[in-house]
Amino acid sequence: MEYKDTLLMPNTEFPMRGNLPKREPEMQKKWEEANIYKRVQERTEGRPLFVLHDGPPYANGDLHMGHALNKVLKDFIVRYKSMSGYQAPYVPGWDTHGLPIETALTKNKKVNRKEMSVAEFRKLCEEYAWTQIENQRTQFKSLGVRGDWENPYVTLKPEYEAEQIKVFGEMAKKGYIYKGKKPVYWSPSSESALAEAEIEYQDKRSPSIYVAFEVTDGKEALDNGDKIIIWTTTPWTIPANLGISVHPALDYSVVNVDGNRYVVAAELLESVAKTLEWEDFEVVRTVKGQSLDRVIAKHPIYNRESLVMLGEHVTTDAGTGCVHTAPGHGEDDFIVGQSYGLDVLCPVDEKGYMTNEAPGFEGIFYDKANKPITEKLQENGALLKLSFITHSYPHDWRTKKPTIFRATAQWFASIKDFRSELLTAVKETKWVPAWGETRLYNMVRDRGDWCISRQRAWGVPIPVFYAENGEPIITNETIDHVSALFREHGSNIWFEKTAKELLPEGFTHKDSPNGQFTKENDIMDVWFDSGSSHQAVLHAREDLQRPADLYLEGSDQYRGWFNSSLSTAVAVTGKAPYKGVLSHGFALDGEGRKMSKSLGNVVLPSKVMNQLGADILRLWVASVDYQADVRVSDAILKQVAEVYRKIRNTFRFLLGNLSDFNPEKDAIGTAELREVDRYMLVKLNKLIDKVRDAYENYEFAVIYHNIHNFFTIELSSFYLDFAKDVLYIEAADNKERRAIQTVLYETLLTAVKLTAPILPHTADEVWEKIDSVQEESVQLVDMPESTTLENADQIEKKWDAFMALRDDVLKALEVARNEKVIGKSLTADVKLYPSQKAKELLESVQEDLKQLFIVSSFSIAGSYEEAPESAQTFDQAKIIIEKAEGETCERCWIVTKEVGENPEHPTLCHRCASIVEKYYTEK
The missing domain is CATH 3.40.50.620 (HUPs)
Known part of the structure; x- marks a missing residue:
């Protein structure tokens, strides 16, 4: 007689191996054919929008x-x-x-x-x-x-x-859009203006120069012939210099060095003297920055003036406290220059080459111009020091090449106005x-202010027309007309038609008496x-x-x-x-480095999906603290895949042990469940609350860890482990078995719903194997709601204490196994010497303790104090593990002296013999 055929072993078509790279595309095709997105929207119609x-x-x-x-x-x-x-x-x-x-x-x-x-x-x-x-x-x-x-x-x-x-037009209507010539980030490599968002900083080696500007009109504050020292790391901007900025509240020292009188901020005198290697210097006088207003110096290369101006932007963080000011190449320079009525000189073209406004350097790329400009300063006796520094410098995020500040006519959105x-x-x-x-x-x-114009071809045109006198035209009429044209034809029509053809029919304007118009050629910032x-x-x-x-x-x-x-x-x-x-945050490699082809550390989503599956990748996303930078590598993904394997196998176990369970007929009411079963429902309800709260707060790693812990600790290591003795061994309709199946069914439905947003392919694969559900996809149901069981707190407290005691027993069994006293735990006889509190706890447990400990024999042998010296000692109990006496039941593997007492079934224990007799009688 084959007793194994009488066992109710798990039965499911849900495979142990996920084979996700093959199965997921099939699932996605199924979703597409069912138009699952539309189905979800139809199901949730009428609910509040998120x-x-x-x-x-x-x-x-x-x-x-x-x-x-x-x-x-x-x-x-x-x-x-x-x-x-x-x-x-x-x-x-x-x-x-x-x-x-x-x-x-x-x-x-x-x-x-x-x-x-x-x-x-x-x-x-x-x-x-x-x-x-x-x-x-x-x-x-x-x-x-x-x-x-x-x-x-x-x-x-x-x-x-x-x-x-329409957005552009509404902003223009409110006066937020204007055209002006001012310095903006400019990328010579892209030949276009850039927004701040398109700038990234990289290290760059630059020349560092100190230059003397000779005073020609000291305005009583300085003597003619005094020399104001500036410091800059962009010698190529010296041809664009129109002034020097000083802070009105700072003190400035006039210093005698070998017969030359230099002007620097008093606070920076020591560092400047050290840098310029002044061995002996004498402070001749000290003046307030305020008194230097409108002092005139001579440009160190050209025969023109450099005006001394007051600027709050001047600091003593570095340099000399006297700031070289080129209004065409810096935002602060532009602002102070505007307040003093200076021109906006920008002798660099869109490709980065010096123009004829920089005589002597025309046609030289700006970065290459540093050397000849420095040599000219040296020749003129104005260069006091040349060295090189490596510093953080703005680069074009697309081309990865340096940018410059360059004044050009651009369109701006005025941020300051709102x-x-x-x-x-x-x-x-x-x-x-x-x-x-x-x-x-x-x-x-x-x-x-936000520079919104770009000098490129591929983008949305700036919808501005120009009158004959060059005045820009932006009206409700033109905006509405252009918007309608774009809606019908797309924005390419702007480049296919003339300005006249793009304007509303019969359009006139006071600044175009001859009816002539032109259009803007720039596009909008992406x-x-x-x-x-x-x-x-x-x-x-x-x-x-x-x-x-x-x-x-x-x-x-x-x-x-x-x-x-x-x-x-x-x-x-x-x-x-x-x-x-x-x-x-950003995705980094396993060592926390930025991914790059040159390092060979790039992890591609497509490769992960082809090798492991999308659900593994998704589970990795759930596992990380995504608000910071996250790490990913083959080793990390392998760990995640192992967690997935445990989750999948737990689902498989649940499905397999519910193959003969009909929830409508076989479910046991909560009040009739054993306390250990209700304990699992208490834990399940706690899981629902924790997971739903974590979803609400976007804390996906909390979900990952709670699901993982519930599956591996509460379920696999405890409930499912001892439940096998009931699920496999007892008769199909045994009440304890149906009670466990009732809990497993609730757990299955709950777990598949809770994991559905994270593991949608696997969740739907599980859902298809649950015969009792009506909806074709778990995506078409709602999240589970937790319920409150009667005496839930007391049950949880009691059984949490039991679980702690059970851990001690498991540790004692592990020691005995390592010492070869026993083999598997079912070969063990456990003798417990508990503390008084542990004894009371054990006596309150109605369930079969040897079944909960998964051993063949269990007894309370005495009090904690009565335990022999050979007992293993724990906080709550002293424990002796011995080999159980008797023979192993062929069917349930329990070791007992009962085996052999039934002549009809000499290899079975009493329980198995009676179940088999009933099984075969019914057959």
């Missing part, structure tokens, strides 16, 4: 781990919200304009721009952008990210561009982490594109709303999208475009 607005990734290249981290975090939130009382639409987007696509075509695709019109080149850019969108869309979907993928927002779409023009509203909006927003508020507040407080999405997406789409509940991006977006969106939204609506902002 809108997480997607910050658009740039449509160029394959996804990196930063993309995966970002999109998966968003998916966790959207999926959870749709299962917890909200309608949570998710509209993905793409940013498509700008230099990278132009570069991809001209350098990678070898497109010759000079052989085609701007409109033709832009069409190639658009075609390229769509191919990149399709590539990235496929990769995002393979991550299991659920969204309206067939109807995303894209910044090059005509309807988007039309709304962006700065107070911006700061109020920052304070009214909920920031996670909390330091995000301080970071953006300080940025807004300190930022200058941050204005994406920063207008609150209007073009949140406001324009019926399924969304403004403000969004949440913006979620990397921490670099405080100076990027968070900032530009805030600026345009407050300018247009007076309010922030978001109620809350959540930011995450």
Whole structure:
């Protein structure tokens, strides 16, 4: 007789091996065929909206781990919200304009721009952008990210561009848009102005020079012939010098050195003397900076004046306290120069070459001009010191090459005009982490006006016309007309038609008596594109709303999208475009280094998905403290995969042991459950509360650890472990067995719902194997609600204490196993000498203690004090482990003297013999 055939072993088609790289694409195809996104929206229709607005990734290249981290975090939130009382639409987007696509075509695709019109080149850019969108869309979907993928927002779409023009027009109407010549970050490598968000800092080696400017009119404060010393690390800006700035409140020393009289800030005299190697010097007099106002010095190269001016920006952090001032090459220089009526001299062209406004240096690239300019200063006796320093310097984030400050005619958004509203909006927003508020507040407080024009081809045109006298024309009529044209034809029409053709029919203007008009050729900063999405997406789409509940991006977006969106939204609506902002860190390698091809440490999402599966990648995202920088490597992913394996196997165990369980017929009422079963339900309800609270607070690592601990400790190491003795051994309809199955069923339904936002593929795979559920996908149900069991606190306290005592028994069994006293725990006889408190605890437990300890024999042999010296000692008990007496039951593996007493079943214990007799009688 084959007794093993009488055991009720787990039975399920849910495979142990996930084989996720093969199974997930099949699941995604199923979702697509069922239009699961639409089904979820229909199910949740009428609920309050929760809108997480997607910050658009740039449509160029394959996804990196930063993309995966970002999109998966968003998916966790959207999926959870749709299962917890909200309608949570998710509209993905793409940013498509700008230099990278132009570069991809001209350098990678070898497109010759000079052989085609701007409109033709832009069409190639658009075609390229769509191919990149399709590539990235496929990769995002393979991550299991659920969204309206067939109807995303894209910044090059005509309807988007039309709304962006409206934002520009509304800002212009309020007086926030103006054109002016002032210094901006300029990238010679891109031949375009840059926004602050497009600047990154890298180390650069630069010349450091001290230069003397001879005073020609000292205005009673100085003597003619005195020499004011300036310090600069940009000798190439000396030809643009028009003045010297001093601080009105600082003291300045006139110092005699070998017959020359030099002027420096008194506070910096010692350091300047040391740098310039003055062995002997004498302070002749000290004057206040205020008294130096409008002193005139001679330019050290050209025959022109340099005006001494008062400026609050002057500091004593470095240099001489006398600041070389070139209004065409610095923001502070420009501001002080404007207050003194100086010109804005900028002798550097768009490619970075010196112009004829820098006589003697024309045609030299600005960085190469440092040497001949320094040599000229030396020749003129004005150079006091030349050395070299390595310092942090602004670079173009696209080309990685140095930028300069260069004054050009640009379009600006005047931040100062509504700065107070911006700061109020920052304070009214909920920031996670909390330091995000301080970071953006300080940025807004300190930022200058926003340069929104770019000298490129691929972008949304600035919708400005010019009259015959050069005056810009921005009216409600022209804005509405251009917006309508873009909506119908796309923005390329701006480059295909003349100004006259783009203006409303019959348009006239007082400054164009002859009816002649021209148009602006610059395009808008791409941050204005994406920063207008609150209007073009949140406001324009019926399924969304403004403000969004949440913006979620990397921490670099405080100076990027968070900032530009805030600026345009407050300018247009007076309010922030978001109620809350959540930011995450960057993805680094396992050693905390930035990923780079040269280091060979790049971890690609596509490779992870092909080898391990998207759910492993998603579980990694849930496991990390994403608000800081996160690490990822093969070793880290291997650890995550091991956790996934445990979760999967637990699901498999639950499914396998419920194959003969019908919840409608077989479930046991809570009141009839054993206390240990109710204890597990108490723990399950606590898990629900912890996990749901963590979802609400975007604390996904808390979910990861709680799910992992519940599966491995409460379930696998305790409940499921001892439950096998009942589930496999007892008859199918045994009440204890049905009680355990009732708990397992509740646990299965709860766990699959709780993990669904994080592991959607696996959760749906499990869901398909639960016969009793009606919905075809776990995505179409709500999160579980916790319930309060009677005497829950007392049950938990009692059984937590029991679990601590059980841990002592398990430790004692492990020691006995290592000492070869026993083999498996079922071969053990446990004799316990408990403390009085532990004795009372054990006596209150109604369940079979040897079953809970998974041993063959258990007894309380005496008190703690009565234990023999050979007993293992623990806080609550002293324990002796011996080999159990008797034979091993062939069916349940319990060691007992009962084996052999039943002549019909001589290899079975009493319990198994009676079960088998009933089993075969019924058969």
